[in-house]
Amino acid sequence: MATSSFPILILLLSLLPFSYSHLHKLKSTTSRLHSNPDNTTSPTTFFEVTRPIPVPDTQPCYYLLLQHDFAYTYNKPPVTSSYTPPSCLTQIPSHIVLEWNATCKGRQFDRIFGVWLGGVELLRSCTAEPRATGIIWTVQKDVTKYSSLFFKESTFAVYLGNLVDSTYTGVYHVNVSLYFYFESDKLYLLDEQDNIPAFHFPADLVLPISRNLPLNDGLWFLIQNSTDIQSKELTVPSNAYRAVLEVYISFHSDDEFWYSNPPNNYISENNLTGEPGNGPFREVTLRLDGDVVGAVWPFTVIYTGGINPLLWRPITGIGSFNLPSYNIEITPFLDRLLDGKPHIFGFGVTNALDVWFVDANLHLWLDQKSSKTDGNLLKYEAPAYVPRTISKFDGLDGELKINAQRRISSTGWIKSSYGQFTFNFSQELHFQNSMEFRDNASIQLVRQTIESTYST
Numbered sequence: 215m216a217t218s219s220f221p222i223l224i225l226l227l228s229l230l231p232f233s234y235s236h237l238h239k240l241k242s243t244t245s246r247l248h249s250n251p252d253n254t255t256s257p258t259t260f261f262e263v264t265r266p267i268p269v270p271d272t273q274p275c276y277y278l279l280l281q282h283d284f285a286y287t288y289n290k291p292p293v294t295s296s297y298t299p300p301s302c303l304t305q306i307p308s309h310i311v312l313e314w315n316a317t318c319k320g321r322q323f324d325r326i327f328g329v330w331l332g333g334v335e336l337l338r339s340c341t342a343e344p345r346a347t348g349i350i351w352t353v354q355k356d357v358t359k360y361s362s363l364f365f366k367e368s369t370f371a372v373y374l375g376n377l378v379d380s381t382y383t384g385v386y387h388v389n390v391s392l393y394f395y396f397e398s399d400k401l402y403l404l405d406e407q408d409n410i411p412a413f414h415f416p417a418d419l420v421l422p423i424s425r426n427l428p429l430n431d432g433l434w435f436l437i438q439n440s441t442d443i444q445s446k447e448l449t450v451p452s453n454a455y456r457a458v459l460e461v462y463i464s465f466h467s468d469d470e471f472w473y474s475n476p477p478n479n480y481i482s483e484n485n486l487t488g489e490p491g492n493g494p495f496r497e498v499t500l501r502l503d504g505d506v507v508g509a510v511w512p513f514t515v516i517y518t519g520g521i522n523p524l525l526w527r528p529i530t531g532i533g534s535f536n537l538p539s540y541n542i543e544i545t546p547f548l549d550r551l552l553d554g555k556p557h558i559f560g561f562g563v564t565n566a567l568d569v570w571f572v573d574a575n576l577h578l579w580l581d582q583k584s585s586k587t588d589g590n591l592l593k594y595e596a597p598a599y600v601p602r603t604i605s606k607f608d609g610l611d612g613e614l615k616i617n618a619q620r621r622i623s624s625t626g627w628i629k630s631s632y633g634q635f636t637f638n639f640s641q642e643l644h645f646q647n648s649m650e651f652r653d654n655a656s657i658q659l660v661r662q663t664i665e666s667t668y669s670t
């Protein structure tokens with residue numbers, strides 16, 4: 215049905231010479247670097263290199279979701295607005311584009327933010343760090359897969375935790391908009407080849423697996439350590455015949471640079487108390503009633519203030535303006551969910567340090583001709599695994615190598631008025647990290663490769 219493979223190669227070569235104590239204070243180091251703005255008088259345009267969204271050559275219908283100035287917003291409720299479907303939504307749009315436009319001037323850190331409609335996350339992103347002469351940027355995201363949401367009234371919410379004081383003066387001025395595109399001669403949902411909607415996004419229903427408002431934070435769950443499992447109960451309609459869990463992930467504070475974290479024994483043997491540790495391997499697990507149904511070995515997004523200005527100004531790091539989300543097919547487990555009772559959807563992060571922001575959207579395809587579908591799980595394998603670690607340290611200098619691989623697969627059938635189908639979902643995950651500390655840890659070298667193959 216769909217196969218995706220995304221090999222990931224990261225090379226962090228010689229992250230500038232710095233002393234060990236500076237290693238995990240990269241943020242403050244880099245923010246000092248950009249506090250000497252150059253003399254251009256016009257605002258700098260920041261951008262992430264992405265593929266253009268293939269929209270039709272027609273006039274879109276415009277909807278302003280929110281206009282807001284994010285000043286001191288940290289630990290305050292998300293900024294909300296009421297969404298009402300625009301009158302142009304009389305047919306199913308072929309494309310829907312979400313647009314985030316922002317300006318900022320002064321001095322400010324990069325801030326993570328999330329954008330939700332009816333609790334469903336539409337965008338996880340990071341602000342660009344301003345200059346004294348101002349910056350401007352635009353993020354556009356294809357949100358067609360969330361189509362069903364735009365047909366009902368709901369609450370739109372943005373959480374962007376910003377701090378403003380006499381030093382950090384930057385206020386983010388933001389407009390968030392939607393563009394609906396229509397193609398009159400084409401019915402988007404039905405393909406001529408096969409008319410089974412479940413083989414295509416958008417789903418009929420998207421349910422949020424996020425925290426409910428009111429909150430003085432984002433709607434994401436906070437995962438603070440490796441035993442911390444955050445979860446939510448959800449009831450799935452009994453006529454669902456396909457289910458895909460879409461997970462949003464970002465990592466911060468002690469784990470912002472998790473891929474460069476040294477192991478705990480290195481920290482303790484060298485008396486580096488208070489430094490982040492747990493080594494460089496992380497896994498986000500997705501749990502259904504306690505069973506691990508999928509795992510994500512996340513892409514190492516470098517936010518717009520991370521490591522070195524050359525990585526983010528004015529071209530920002532891959533994924534920093536539009537963090538990747540990850541799809542886990544859970545159709546093989548649908549039989550369990552069709553009983554009309556609540557089930558527990560949980561998230562954990564192996565080796566996590568404070569803090570990971572995780573939530574998910576459950577995409578569901580519903581049988582319009584029946585109130586009950588049937589299914590059965592045939593096979594499910596999520597064997598335990600242990601990352602292999604080799605380390606050799608003498609004081610602050612030395613080497614660490616970690617290898618891990620994991621396979622998770624599930625097979626089940628589902629019967630609806632479209633027929634009976636067998637779904638196989640499998641994940642092949644490979645991880646390799648080698649780390650070197652030299653010159654009394656004034657130099658750290660990290661080479662990491664993650665390969666993920668998901669197939670349905």
Ligand SMILES: *[C@@H]1O[C@H](CO)[C@@H](O)[C@H](O)[C@H]1NC(C)=O
Pocket residue numbers: 253
């Ligand atoms: C930047 O501005 C300062 C103060 O106005 C001036 O002295 C300096 O020459 C300018 N630098 C450049 C590269 O234009």
Ligand SMILES: *[C@@H]1O[C@H](CO)[C@@H](O)[C@H](O)[C@H]1NC(C)=O
Pocket residue numbers: 313314315352389391
């Ligand atoms: C947002 O910025 C882009 C790029 O400058 C521009 O094309 C677009 O019209 C802007 N949208 C709004 C609503 O101002």
Ligand SMILES: *[C@@H]1O[C@H](CO)[C@@H](O)[C@H](O)[C@H]1NC(C)=O
Pocket residue numbers: 281315316317387388389
């Ligand atoms: C937001 O929209 C208002 C009204 O159209 C406009 O004046 C302002 O420049 C926009 N801001 C951004 C950041 O696009």
Ligand SMILES: *[C@@H]1O[C@H](CO)[C@@H](O)[C@H](O)[C@H]1NC(C)=O
Pocket residue numbers: 438439440441442
């Ligand atoms: C892990 O985090 C949870 C949630 O914040 C907390 O209750 C628990 O005490 C923490 N466990 C450890 C070992 O720190």
Ligand SMILES: *[C@@H]1O[C@H](CO)[C@@H](O)[C@H](O)[C@H]1NC(C)=O
Pocket residue numbers: 483484485
């Ligand atoms: C760490 O602290 C212990 C106990 O205070 C001390 O014996 C040891 O020499 C210290 N190690 C280093 C590398 O400083």
Ligand SMILES: *[C@@H]1O[C@H](CO)[C@@H](O)[C@H](O)[C@H]1NC(C)=O
Pocket residue numbers: 592593625636637638
């Ligand atoms: C899917 O699973 C079924 C049942 O275990 C098996 O017969 C079939 O060969 C699998 N198909 C693929 C493509 O893996």
Ligand SMILES: *[C@@H]1O[C@H](CO)[C@@H](O)[C@H](O)[C@H]1NC(C)=O
Pocket residue numbers: 234610654
């Ligand atoms: C290495 O760094 C540690 C911690 O900063 C310091 O205590 C020690 O004196 C340094 N050793 C050498 C040989 O420079």
